[in-house]
Structures are given as structure tokens and as C-alpha cells.
Amino acid sequence: MRLAVEDYSLLTDLYQLTMAACYAGEGIEQKRASFELFSRRLPTDFGYLIAMGLAQALEYLEKFRFSAKQIEALQETGIFTNVSDRFWSILAQGGFTGDVWAVPEGTAVFANQPLLRIEAPLWQAQLVETYLLNTLNYQTLIATKAARLRDVAGQEATLLEFGTRRAFSPQGSLWAARAALAGGLDATSNVLAALQLGETPSGTMAHALVMALSALEGSEEQAFTAFHRYFPGAPLLIDTYDTVAAAEQLAQKVNSGEMKLTGVRLDSGDLVTLSQQVRSLLPGVPIFASGDLDEWEITRLKAAGAEIDGYGLGTRLVTGKPVNGVYKLVEIDGIPVMKESSGKTTYPGRKQIFRSFVGDKLKVDRLGLMTETPALETPLLELVMQQGKRLQPPETLSTIRRRTAAEVASLPPETRRLDHPVSVQVKISNSLQNLVEQTQKQPTQVQ
Known part of the structure; x- marks a missing residue:
């Protein structure tokens, strides 16, 4: 078996395709959706993560296409017999046309902080989940271990x-x-x-x-x-x-x-x-x-x-302990949504990480909404792709390496230590907390 660039679109889990087919059948596949990729908790004995894999994620999104041969292969499985023709039409016509917000590679992040957010038509945002998790989870693990070494x-x-x-x-x-x-x-x-x-x-x-x-x-x-x-x-x-x-x-x-x-x-x-x-x-x-x-x-x-x-x-x-990053829907057609399952609760809405420093040392992170105005804080998520087009050329390894070194140096000693590290405090903004409470009152929330 081999992996070629033209196969990228099929390198996904079956349920991504069946969900996209359902969206098309219900006529909601073009609704604007926002998914965020984050880790609910850090691996054991990790005080931080170093975000990595964005370059490969953007390359994948740029080349995301379904060929006639791939569509025929899907049809021949017999799994999609009952789907509407609308599903095959969107696969044949579409590449990725959405926006991507992400923290720069080499940035230190903590639990529940989005490394990346996809804002795109629902069917596109759904189909790209598997590949994005694959590359960001693995490269983030290796980069973090390298930084610790x-x-x-x-x-x-x-x-x-x-x-x-x-x-x-x-x-x-x-x-x-x-x-x-x-x-x-x-x-x-x-x-x-x-x-x-x-x-x-x-x-x-x-x-x-x-x-x-x-x-x-x-x-x-x-x-x-x-x-x-x-x-x-x-x-x-x-x-x-x-x-x-x-x-x-x-x-x-x-x-x-x-x-x-x-x-x-x-x-x-x-x-x-x-x-x-x-x-x-x-x-x-x-x-x-x-x-x-x-x-x-x-x-x-x-x-x-x-x-x-x-x-x-x-x-x-x-090898070793995985980064268990997840990819969760946070907004659909302008409606904030959240998951409330026990131990797997997510925060609703499109979010931003606001970081504050004392000198060159990280003081505190605030997880808030994209609509908030930072007060003497640095927003970490940047718009890196718009309407399916990358906004900047890929960064060099030396640039990312320097950022990694500076990020690790900015962390408190208790966050950097190997045994029983203490992660940086992440505060939830008042606006985000209010949105959580409002969203929980909605009868359509996932339980």
C-alpha cells in the first residue's frame, strides 16, 4: 500500500463520509460550521504541548479534491446506495473553500486551547477531521518531546x-x-x-x-x-x-x-x-x-x-504516550453548540487564546471568544488560510525552532519540570462562561 497526494481526500474515516452524505440529504451541507482541534488533557507528566503540523495540514487542505475515479470507488462499495445525488455532486465539484485559524507552529499550548479552527461549509469541515487530527496530534507529540529533550x-x-x-x-x-x-x-x-x-x-x-x-x-x-x-x-x-x-x-x-x-x-x-x-x-x-x-x-x-x-x-x-487531540463542532450556522457528555464537555463558540506576559515570562492564559478585545494580551490564533488559499508561505524550520525555544524559556519552572509538572493556569473569560450557561439552556444541546 502507498499514500499519494491524490489519495488525501480518501484518507478519512468512513463516518466522515456518511455524515457528509447525511448533511447533503438534509440540505444543510453548505451551512457554515466551525470545528476546533484541541486536547482535553495533556499526556501524563506533560506540563505543556508544542503545537506542530500546521504546514502539512494546510498543504492537505489546499490539495483536497475527489476525482471521478475515487467517487466511482465509493459508489462501488454499496455503502452509499441510499444517499442523494446531491452528495456525489458536492464531492465532484468541491475542494476546500474555508478559513483556517491556528496558533503558529512552535507555540506552547495547554489543555482545552484550540491549536486550530476550521470555518467552512459543514461537509468540508467534517470530512477533513481525520487527516488534521492525524498530522497535528503526532507532530505535536514529537515536537513536545523534542522540546523537553x-x-x-x-x-x-x-x-x-x-x-x-x-x-x-x-x-x-x-x-x-x-x-x-x-x-x-x-x-x-x-x-x-x-x-x-x-x-x-x-x-x-x-x-x-x-x-x-x-x-x-x-x-x-x-x-x-x-x-x-x-x-x-x-x-x-x-x-x-x-x-x-x-x-x-x-x-x-x-x-x-x-x-x-x-x-x-x-x-x-x-x-x-x-x-x-x-x-x-x-x-x-x-x-x-x-x-x-x-x-x-x-x-x-x-x-x-x-x-x-x-x-x-x-x-x-x-513513540510513546499519544496526544489525544479532538476535533469538535463549536458553532453551526451562527449557533454556538457544545458537548455535555460526562468527562467530555466542550466550550461553545469560536474561541481565541489571549496570552499575557511579565517581561518575557508567561503569566496567564485566558480562553475567550473571538469577539472579545484583548487587554494588554497577545491573541495566539491567527488567520492562516482564507477561502481555501494560504495567506503566507510556509515558515522555515529555523524560525519554528527559535519560536519553540523562546516559548519553552517563557514557561514557569514548575511547568517545564519532568516529574509532576504544573500546567499554566488557563482562565475562562466572563463572556465565554456566559455563553456556556446560555448554551446549556438550549434544548437541542448534545447530552
Whole structure:
């Protein structure tokens, strides 16, 4: 199976299509609808999220179309036998013609704050839900983890994304690499992702090379020499056999001037003790570590005195606790609506996030209505697409990376900590609270 751009419109859940068909049958498919994408709660031990994935969301919306072949394929399923011809007509005629409001990528957000809002004809706003959740939820997770890794490792550490082989799909690996770089990592080993993003891929070697050349050419030392001959700028992986013995051999070459070593990598064992021993032997050589590392393990290594200059992040970066973002209707044909199910209540109306600072530190967020006037506050949601057309070119990774760093730096220490973080207080404006109470009185509310 493969995913092509022309397939984007069909990359959705069946119920999006059946709901759109129902809307068309009832003659309400063109009613203006507003849906907001947000997370009801943050993943466990997360004090914040870093919004990511908007660039791919806008690219998707720009290319959203149904071809005659796709419509025929839907008809052949037999599922839509009873729908009106109006449904097939809107699929054949329409792309996405709505507006999109969103926070810039790299922005710190908290529970119940919309990362994005779609304002479009009801059938369009409904059909795009699945893809938007897919890309924003995943990239937001990876960007947040990358930001946390950068925060605990420090600005001086080199952080490399090595997660392609553990990502959930080839497409997921590209999104993970992008989000990791935008979230604060320095480089990725994913060649396709790096080249598509205008970056330079980064990597070392695997144990297989050391074992193969050692077996065929006589020793680990010869394996290092051979690889270094072709790639003198790449770190050498020195823990295939005896880490300390390998470091001693390399120290002799470095001290004699025979080799200029740019780095060594440790992938196993007691990283604290081994890194200290390697540092004593190769005092001027950067030491990289890898092997199922995450922000908690990096914190532990630093506290224990490990001599590590950079980290390769893979499995635990590109997998883990999901961001459980949801996409909920908040207004239809000018009528505010809300969900009142137990534990899943939503706020009605089109909303804005108003952020206030003391100096460069975040003070408080206020969740209010779009119609409110900010008082010495910064509105976060911006109009990024109008009538289906993007208003600005995509931002560069460096711009998003700088924003991420500034956003994390602005957060309170208790929000940034790994253990039992305290999220930033989000106040509900009086206007929004009044709308909640008014909407709850309406007999048509979802229970």
C-alpha cells in the first residue's frame, strides 16, 4: 500500500463520509460550521504541548479534491446506495473553500486551547477531521518531546533524531523528523526527510560494519581506519566489543597525530562509567550516546556525572504516550453548540487564546471568544488560510525552532519540570462562561 497526494481526500474515516452524505440529504451541507482541534488533557507528566503540523495540514487542505475515479470507488462499495445525488455532486465539484485559524507552529499550548479552527461549509469541515487530527496530534507529540529533550540536555548538547526505524510508518518517520527538528533537535538521520527539509542528514555507523570489517580485515582497529578513510567527519561506534580497549587504540592514533577524531558513540553498557573512562582516554573528542534514551534518562545521566556531549534519540522520541487531540463542532450556522457528555464537555463558540506576559515570562492564559478585545494580551490564533488559499508561505524550520525555544524559556519552572509538572493556569473569560450557561439552556444541546 502507498499514500499519494491524490489519495488525501480518501484518507478519512468512513463516518466522515456518511455524515457528509447525511448533511447533503438534509440540505444543510453548505451551512457554515466551525470545528476546533484541541486536547482535553495533556499526556501524563506533560506540563505543556508544542503545537506542530500546521504546514502539512494546510498543504492537505489546499490539495483536497475527489476525482471521478475515487467517487466511482465509493459508489462501488454499496455503502452509499441510499444517499442523494446531491452528495456525489458536492464531492465532484468541491475542494476546500474555508478559513483556517491556528496558533503558529512552535507555540506552547495547554489543555482545552484550540491549536486550530476550521470555518467552512459543514461537509468540508467534517470530512477533513481525520487527516488534521492525524498530522497535528503526532507532530505535536514529537515536537513536545523534542522540546523537553532540548530543555533537559541544555543548549550546548548535540541532539540527533534516529527514530526512522521505530516510527509507526514511513510517512510517520518523515513527520517525526520534521517535528523533532522544529522542536529543537539539531539533525536527523532520515536522509529523505533531511533533504526535503533543506537540512544535512547526520549519522554514524552500525555494529554490522565493525563486525564485518573486523572479520574480513583482521581487527576492530582496521575497521575504524577503513571507515574513517572515507568518512573522516563521522563519529566512530566503539562499543561493539570492548569499549575501553577501543578507546585506548584510538587514543594512540589521536595522540600520535595519525588520526583526527571528530567523535565516538556509545550505544550500550553503563554509559556513566564508560563515558568517564573514554573521556580520560580521549579528552578532546566529543562523546555521543544512544540506546533508548529519553528526557528522564538524559537527566539521570547528567546528574550521575556522565561525560556525554550529544545524544541520539530514537524509539522513545518517535513513540510513546499519544496526544489525544479532538476535533469538535463549536458553532453551526451562527449557533454556538457544545458537548455535555460526562468527562467530555466542550466550550461553545469560536474561541481565541489571549496570552499575557511579565517581561518575557508567561503569566496567564485566558480562553475567550473571538469577539472579545484583548487587554494588554497577545491573541495566539491567527488567520492562516482564507477561502481555501494560504495567506503566507510556509515558515522555515529555523524560525519554528527559535519560536519553540523562546516559548519553552517563557514557561514557569514548575511547568517545564519532568516529574509532576504544573500546567499554566488557563482562565475562562466572563463572556465565554456566559455563553456556556446560555448554551446549556438550549434544548437541542448534545447530552
